[in-house]
Amino acid sequence: MEDVTEGELWLDGELANHLPPRDRDVAMVFQNGALYPHRTVRGNMAFPLEIAKADPAMVRERVFELSKALHIDETLDRRPGTLSGGQRQRVAMGRAIVRQPKLFLMDEPLSNLDAGMRTELRMEISALVRSLGVTTIYVTHDQVEALTLADRIAILNKGVLQDVGTPAQIYNDPATAFVAAFLNSQQLNLLAATVRTPQNQFVLLDFGPHQLTIPWSDPRAYAISQHTGSQVLVGMRPDGLAPVPESYEGPSFFGRVRALEYHGHEWMAYVECGMPAVPVPEPPDRRVVDSDSDGGRGGLGGLVRRLFQPREEQAQAQEQVGQHPGSGGHRRADLIVRLGNRPAWRAGDAAKVAVDHTRLMIFTTEGTRIDKPHR
Known part of the structure; x- marks a missing residue:
């Protein structure tokens, strides 16, 4: 949505500074879900494939299979306004996952949920992402989320990289007091x-x-x-x-x-x-x-x-x-x-x-x- 202000952005070996969003094959999950309120759960999840003019039969099958994996198959005909916070985040994840992108960007997707729901969804996100094998950049202020979900952690403060490494390296051997x-x-x-x-x-x-x-x-x-x-x-x-x-x-x-x-x-x-x-x-x-x-x-x-x-x-x-x-x-x-x-x-x-x-x-x-x- 915004131009790169400095440096180079490379996606899958291709310089992407001036690549339009539709050609980047990147999916994003927002903090608040950002669902279309007038569309059902099925319509929200199918939307990326409909835009890509995918085969309708394939779209229906993929949406149904993914909804079962996310435990929202019973809500497919409901609108977002009737769902709980955890269900809305599952729908948002399903909409991002359904088109099988090359890169996921997740912007604090669990921060608006209660502690129990965060724990449950955290495990589901980890299992889904690893089963799909898709590179994921997950932004969070929650240390538990970072340590449990990440293969590698990068810690930023005011836009400056403070440390990077595996969860064990960062926790046991931090580079700074911060x-x-x-x-x-x-x-x-x-x-x-x-x-x-x-x-x-x-x-x-x-x-x-x-x-x-x-x-x-x-x-x-x-x-x-x-x-x-x-x-x-x-x-x-x-x-x-x-x-x-x-x-x-x-x-x-x-x-x-x-x-x-x-x-x-x-x-x-x-x-x-x-x-x-x-x-x-x-x-x-x-x-x-x-x-x-x-x-x-x-x-x-x-x-x-x-x-x-x-x-x-x-x-x-x-x-x-x-x-x-x-x-x-x-x-x-x-x-x-x-x-x-x-x-x-x-x-x-x-x-x-x-x-x-x-x-x-x-x-x-x-x-x-x-x-x-x-x-």
Whole structure:
């Protein structure tokens, strides 16, 4: 519908920048279904084939078989206004699938549905797409959808690619702090620390009231040691922390349990350890227009600067991230620890938290990964 503004678009080996939509063989499923309200379910699903002047008998057969696969065969003679949200999305998917395109584009097709319906349709989409063998680009803000549906994930922020890889690569070895926090079902623990190498015996992460050591045998130790004397950000997922008895001598933090949360299948603990957590560094917005483009008189450059975060504010945010723990400018002061279905603590208890140093993620204060993952 819109012209390509920059770069080249290749579809199946053919440059498609100026190819009209009808010749691209691409099907799209929209967030709201976008069905024709005056046509029945059968009419909506058959429409792409009717436009292509396909054989009517083949159209009827294909629509009926696909409606059975999507569990909407009993609604073929109903109009969209009489269907539930889940049924309408099934019809929209059927209309896209029925002509067997070379590429599917799905724009958050499940975001308007309730949790149970999302889970059911997510499994159906995955099974259908894989059975058809059609390349699919699926846009979503839901981390569970991305991790369960994708063969490869690309994470974008403000139009800039942050990371790309398999679901396991992106989750276990995120390239930036932004990606690590985005793909975390619970709040990512992100703490500021100073790197030290005392007498070159090991790498020390100094959090102020607590320290963690990383042995030289750790393959990431050398890369981290290159930042000796500098502040870094240390990311820890809640499932990389565990309650331990006071006699435990491994890498750990100590503090007091401020609160417990029951999530049905597990408990989460919020432990005050005296180490203020820092906000996740926001990746720079490359769309900000340079102030010289309009001489400061407003116009398009001024509009873009008003819409998006100015560079000066970005610099202030980065300075805030770079503050020493305890100097203010941080959000909360709790470690989030996953406890499983039997809480080991009660609110107010003294707590010792074991840290799995192999699962630490080390970033610069701008959010770039230091112990760079190997892809």
